[in-house]
Amino acid sequence: xxxxxxxxxxxxxxxxSAATVSRVLSNSSYPVSAAMRxxxxxxxxxxxxxxxxxxxxxxxxSSMTIGVIIPSxxxxxxxxVILGVEETAREHNYHVIVCxxxxxxxxxxxxxxxxxxxxxxxxxLSSIAQDTTLLKGLLKTGMQAIAIDQRIDEDEISQIExxxxxxxxMATKHLIEHGHTQIGYVTSELxxxxxxxxxxxxxxxxxxAGLTPVVEEAKASEVAFGASFEFNSxxxxxxxxxxxxxELTAIFACNDVMAFGVIHELSSRGLRVPADMSVIGFDGIxxxxxxxxxxxxxxxxxxxxxxxxxxxxxxKLQDKDSSQMSVMLQPRLVERASITSVAGNL
Amino acid sequence: xxxxxxxxxxxxxxxxSAATVSRVLSNSSYPVSAAMRxxxxxxxxxxxxxxxxxxxxxxxxSSMTIGVIIPSxxxxxxxxVILGVEETAREHNYHVIVCxxxxxxxxxxxxxxxxxxxxxxxxxLSSIAQDTTLLKGLLKTGMQAIAIDQRIDEDEISQIExxxxxxxxMATKHLIEHGHTQIGYVTSELxxxxxxxxxxxxxxxxxxAGLTPVVEEAKASEVAFGASFEFNSxxxxxxxxxxxxxELTAIFACNDVMAFGVIHELSSRGLRVPADMSVIGFDGIxxxxxxxxxxxxxxxxxxxxxxxxxxxxxxKLQDKDSSQMSVMLQPRLVERASITSVAGNL
DNA sequence: TTGTACGCGTTATCAC
DNA sequence: GTGATAACGCGTACAA
Numbered sequence: 001x002x003x004x005x006x007x008x009x010x011x012x013x014x015x016x017s018a019a020t021v022s023r024v025l026s027n028s029s030y031p032v033s034a035a036m037r038x039x040x041x042x043x044x045x046x047x048x049x050x051x052x053x054x055x056x057x058x059x060x061x062s063s064m065t066i067g068v069i070i071p072s073x074x075x076x077x078x079x080x081v082i083l084g085v086e087e088t089a090r091e092h093n094y095h096v097i098v099c100x101x102x103x104x105x106x107x108x109x110x111x112x113x114x115x116x117x118x119x120x121x122x123x124x125l126s127s128i129a130q131d132t133t134l135l136k137g138l139l140k141t142g143m144q145a146i147a148i149d150q151r152i153d154e155d156e157i158s159q160i161e162x163x164x165x166x167x168x169x170m171a172t173k174h175l176i177e178h179g180h181t182q183i184g185y186v187t188s189e190l191x192x193x194x195x196x197x198x199x200x201x202x203x204x205x206x207x208x209a210g211l212t213p214v215v216e217e218a219k220a221s222e223v224a225f226g227a228s229f230e231f232n233s234x235x236x237x238x239x240x241x242x243x244x245x246x247e248l249t250a251i252f253a254c255n256d257v258m259a260f261g262v263i264h265e266l267s268s269r270g271l272r273v274p275a276d277m278s279v280i281g282f283d284g285i286x287x288x289x290x291x292x293x294x295x296x297x298x299x300x301x302x303x304x305x306x307x308x309x310x311x312x313x314x315x316k317l318q319d320k321d322s323s324q325m326s327v328m329l330q331p332r333l334v335e336r337a338s339i340t341s342v343a344g345n346l
Numbered sequence: 347x348x349x350x351x352x353x354x355x356x357x358x359x360x361x362x363s364a365a366t367v368s369r370v371l372s373n374s375s376y377p378v379s380a381a382m383r384x385x386x387x388x389x390x391x392x393x394x395x396x397x398x399x400x401x402x403x404x405x406x407x408s409s410m411t412i413g414v415i416i417p418s419x420x421x422x423x424x425x426x427v428i429l430g431v432e433e434t435a436r437e438h439n440y441h442v443i444v445c446x447x448x449x450x451x452x453x454x455x456x457x458x459x460x461x462x463x464x465x466x467x468x469x470x471l472s473s474i475a476q477d478t479t480l481l482k483g484l485l486k487t488g489m490q491a492i493a494i495d496q497r498i499d500e501d502e503i504s505q506i507e508x509x510x511x512x513x514x515x516m517a518t519k520h521l522i523e524h525g526h527t528q529i530g531y532v533t534s535e536l537x538x539x540x541x542x543x544x545x546x547x548x549x550x551x552x553x554x555a556g557l558t559p560v561v562e563e564a565k566a567s568e569v570a571f572g573a574s575f576e577f578n579s580x581x582x583x584x585x586x587x588x589x590x591x592x593e594l595t596a597i598f599a600c601n602d603v604m605a606f607g608v609i610h611e612l613s614s615r616g617l618r619v620p621a622d623m624s625v626i627g628f629d630g631i632x633x634x635x636x637x638x639x640x641x642x643x644x645x646x647x648x649x650x651x652x653x654x655x656x657x658x659x660x661x662k663l664q665d666k667d668s669s670q671m672s673v674m675l676q677p678r679l680v681e682r683a684s685i686t687s688v689a690g691n692l
Numbered sequence: 693t694t695g696t697a698c699g700c701g702t703t704a705t706c707a708c
Numbered sequence: 709g710t711g712a713t714a715a716c717g718c719g720t721a722c723a724a
Contacts, residue, residue, distance in 0.1 A: 017695045053463045055717030058400040058700050073425045098444050117399045227632040260636040286573040290606040292638040363711040401701030404716050
């Protein structure tokens with residue numbers, strides 16, 4: 001457990017100065033003779049030299065790191081976003097630190113603070129916290145931030161979001177076009193921006209068609225965490241929906257996992273999907289094609305969102321004066337097999 | 347975008363020295379008068395002081411960070427492991443950096459190097475790389491490592507793995523106990539330790555019962571990446587299996603997602619699960635309960651593995667002399683509804 | 693082309 | 709109980 005080798009050690013071994021060694025090993029454009037350069041590189045390799053980023057970053061005041069704060073990587077939607085971010089960051093020699101807020105505002109704030117302390121200059125966040133004072137303060141110090149998937153009311157923050165309302169509208173419209181008139185909607189608590197938008201899309205489509213909305217919303221008291229939770233939530237809400245309105249022919253769920261729950265509940269009651277009841281989800285996670293029947297859903301370009309968010313952030317990190325902007329990604333209907341046409345209406 | 351405030355700034359404002367400020371703000375046990383302490387804390391807060399971890403870590407030579415290298419967070423198995431690691435790390439005031447090797451040995455090596463440069467003193471890795479020279483070198487410099495889910499033949503590395511062989515044995519035995527004698531096995535390429543172990547467990551159970559193994563292995567040429575890939579792989583292998591042996595009554599898949607593919611393929615051929623064919627998976631991911639029929643499987647305690655791996659690593663990081671050890675986690679049968687008894691055999 | 697000297701923000705070691 | 713000061717490893721003016 002001896003002391004790690006530094007540029008000074010290399011310098012001694014090479015009969016050079018630490019400055020020259022630094023210039024060579026950090027690929028500086030500063031002129032160094034070819035012979036010297038080669039010699040230093042050789043010796044560094046022989047000595048198994050490992051640069052200390054802490055020293056370098058302290059000096060240059062740039063950590064070449066961006067942070068991402070999301071609810072949880074266990075949600076395939078977010079893990080896909082992150083893979084996109086990481087891929088893009090790597091291409092630009094940036095590193096990514098991922099933090100799971102687990103829907104806990106305190107945790108989110110703590111991670112935000114940690115990022116700042118680690119000299120992370122840019123973050124991508126899907127925020128859950130209401131209190132933006134810390135974030136505001138960090139923005140003042142020059143931190144760059146991009147909000148994804150969730151709206152943050154700060155002028156300095158660029159947004160990149162999905163057109164949730166349109167997605168909700170598309171899904172509902174799709175059902176209507178298949179002749180459905182009794183369409184139920186199940187949703188987790190309408191607290192997040194995304195959830196309310198999808199809901200609004202549903203309402204709009206129903207309204208335009210002169211249909212009556214039937215909605216079941218999960219209660220706030222429950223802690224929404226993990227796929228199993230949402231799955232069970234979907235089951236329960238479907239049961240409640242059926243109890244209220246037995247004449248329903250279609251159900252729209254606010255996310256795919258809840259749709260899985262809906263389908264499961266229907267099956268266990270002897271109702272067949274889509275023969276007896278059509279179901280449509282929202283998100284477009286891979287598992288949707290694996291269940292039975294394969295789930296028709298609205299796909300959010302999650303991977304692209306990660307790539308785009310990262311690119312935008314890196315741009316901002318280069319020229320600080322880049323202005324605030326807002327990008328909206330469009331949803332896409334993925335037709336699989338959980339929807340059927342209602343007889344006699346087409 | 348002015349210069350960030352440092353302890354020196356605070357010191358000036360408080361008419362104190364930087365040393366005293368440091369002692370207060372870093373919660374040192376060093377004695378400082380209550381009045382001074384309070385004053386400094388107040389001023390630091392007013393000035394929105396954010397400690398620079400780079401400076402602190404450079405000085406103390408400890409980054410309070412552990413790294414995790416896994417194939418991909420898009421695999422729910424690994425994301426569960428990571429959540430366990432993160433949870434445990436947080437309790438001990440450690441941070442976690444997650445790296446997705448994406449099954450790419452070069453990427454894995456690059457991330458390993460990056461960790462070292464960032465002065466990460468401990469890593470948890472599910473390795474894919476064959477070349478361990480870099481890792482060996484890092485171990486010599488005092489880095490601690492824990493291998494999960496995958497065996498690494500290095501004496502200095504503690505292992506924490508699952509009893510894959512036993513899991514494979516249990517799954518097969520479970521089918522046999524339900525009267526099955528024609529049991530097929532589908533697996534991704536048998537390159538990773540875990541895969542071969544499960545396979546061995548299958549073979550052992552078949553052998554003990556005097557049954558003939560029927561195996562389909564995915565080809566090496568294909569890049570195994572993403573859930574959809576394994577799903578399709580499962581479909582294809584199931585089809586091949588049926589072509590070879592139409593008298594099969596049960597299929598054991600080496601992981602849950604492949605089992606989903608198997609079930610999907612069977613359904614599309616008009617075979618009903620479990621009435622016409624029983625299917626068992628391996629991993630115990632949450633989505634297994636959401637498909638139809640709910641998948642009987644072997645559960646690996648992934649979350650516990652993350653917690654355990656992190657605890658073990660943190661222990662090692664405290665007292666360096668802790669010796670190499672190996673922990674083996676036990677599998678558990680999760681009975682759901684994808685298996686039926688073969689008539690007349692029970 | 694190379695070397696010297698300093699500073700990045702922090703903590704540890706001394707003195708007082 | 710407090711304050712100078714020297715490190716930690718590195719990059720970079722500036723001098724040579």
